Amino acid sequence: MTPMTAPQIVHTAYLDPATRTELRALLDEAFDGEFTDEDWSHTLGGLHALIRAADGRILGHGAVIQRRLLHGGRTIRTGYLEGVAVRAGHRGQGHGAALLTVLEDIVRRAYDLGALGSSEDARAFYAARGWRQWQGPTSVLTAEGPAPTADDDGGVYVLPVLPPADLPLDLGGALSCDWRDGDVW
Template identity: 45%
Template sequence: MTKHLDEAAPGFRVRLRHTHELSAEFRGQLVGFLSEAFAGDFDADDFDHALGGVHVLAVDASGGLLGHAAVVQRRVVLGDPTPHSRVLRAGYVEAVAVAARARRRGIGDSLMRSVDRIVDRSFDVGALAASEAGKPLYLRHDWSFWTGPLGVLSPTGPRLTPDEDGSVLVRVPSTTSPIELSAPLYCDWRPGAVW
């Protein structure tokens, strides 16, 4: 992997890598790391969702993986889908995890500082689906709950996803025109969890 945009912190370093820079061997290690970090609740679709963008990696002095987050591009539609709807380029955050042995050392905050910079510099909005355990981390980093109804642009047409209401958080960069967080928000379709 090439070195670029690295940031040092006590006991670990944060590195940014695009998916194309990750070797097949490292991707295999990453799958194992994420499966362990999510206590087995991480499948092939979840891993696929984390590919194709920028990976934020926290590594120790020997290069061992301590934490991971990915930012991938998705399209979201603000308001009910019509030909004139506002379509936003979203930096969608996936697979945020810290190794159990390395928790409570500031690694999650370091990952999110990098994620926030990526979102603020490259996207109209940041979005993520948060677990209960993850919500405090994102809220500390000025992410906000999407309070409007959520939906997906499915192959059979737009449909609401009420089970996801209250689980999606967004970050609106200062360069983005104001967004009403109580409006409907629709994501693009994908296999597995759509949000």
């Protein structure tokens, strides 16, 4: 196991250029070259959790950004996870769990709901941590109204924060996200 430091929390505004460059390279590597410029843009603007090796190299990253989701006629202030990744060769050593512990704490302290779009490989990881798979249809809010995002159905996970009486969630109901370029979920 690679020795690591405790996760560091830093806002995008305080990421120096060298750290931004290292983060982008980590995400490009972790997502096998499929991490687009739009994905990078989605990752910026919120709080980042960084795990570093003892030598300072970044081993893992995750970000929480604010989004608006619509469910049951209600707009929900959501802490949305982006760019969650651990460097190849360092996975399965607790780094992802350490990142998620910090990110989930941010979501629970600052938002009404947590959400993320998961790859198939990571679904069991999130489910084991209490994230719940959205079972209903997903869509994105466009200027013309909601547009189905059927390719994302089954890949959206939520982390309830508020008690059900304050935020009733029907996991089989419709869930819409706000529009953004690239992958909307």
